[in-house]
Amino acid sequence: MPKHRQTCAGCNAAYMRHYLRRRSRQQPEWAVRQRAKKRAEKLGVPFDLPLHAVVIPALCPVLNVRLVIGEGRLPESPSLDRIKPDKGYVVGNCRVISDKANRLKSNLNLIELKTRLKFGSSALRADYAMIVDYVDREEVLAEVRRKAAFGGRMSDEWETIADWLDRRFAHGPVC
Numbered sequence: 001m002p003k004h005r006q007t008c009a010g011c012n013a014a015y016m017r018h019y020l021r022r023r024s025r026q027q028p029e030w031a032v033r034q035r036a037k038k039r040a041e042k043l044g045v046p047f048d049l050p051l052h053a054v055v056i057p058a059l060c061p062v063l064n065v066r067l068v069i070g071e072g073r074l075p076e077s078p079s080l081d082r083i084k085p086d087k088g089y090v091v092g093n094c095r096v097i098s099d100k101a102n103r104l105k106s107n108l109n110l111i112e113l114k115t116r117l118k119f120g121s122s123a124l125r126a127d128y129a130m131i132v133d134y135v136d137r138e139e140v141l142a143e144v145r146r147k148a149a150f151g152g153r154m155s156d157e158w159e160t161i162a163d164w165l166d167r168r169f170a171h172g173p174v175c
Contacts, residue, residue: 028069028078029054032096036080036089046088053091054080060098061170062105062134063127067098075100083138092145095138095170101131110135141165 006012033054040047056078060067068076079102080094087093097105104127105113113135117128144165148158 028056032078032080040089046090049089049091049094054096055170056096057170060101061095062097062101063130065098073099081105104128105131137169141169
């Protein structure tokens, strides 16, 4: 730890870099959430995501690759996806996926993703196929959540289905 942290800006900056690096390795969910909070401010989108809502699975639910934590930015690093980009970082609109999947998905909608699947680089077609499946799954889940929120005598059943789908989709492609 730097000796002159209290009085030296350079020493304090070095300490903070070390502290943030260590905290990111120890609490990757915190690091993912903090980066998302900064992006939300920069993009001007809503941010209301408690730490407990950021869950990093062992495997990317899109590309089915093991997520790597604490090794810097890699294609397999965890990244917080806004399922519907315009809704921002709010509960029910975010899922942790691999950095590669998130960069390929970008802000594209399902039609644009299907176009990339059909006409895009042949080297990426398998990845785009999995991303299209992921977006399809998330749209089904959103529709079930809408039905649950509608109320009425079936809302409890729809909520049960939504909870089950959410847990299932968090683990990757449905086989």
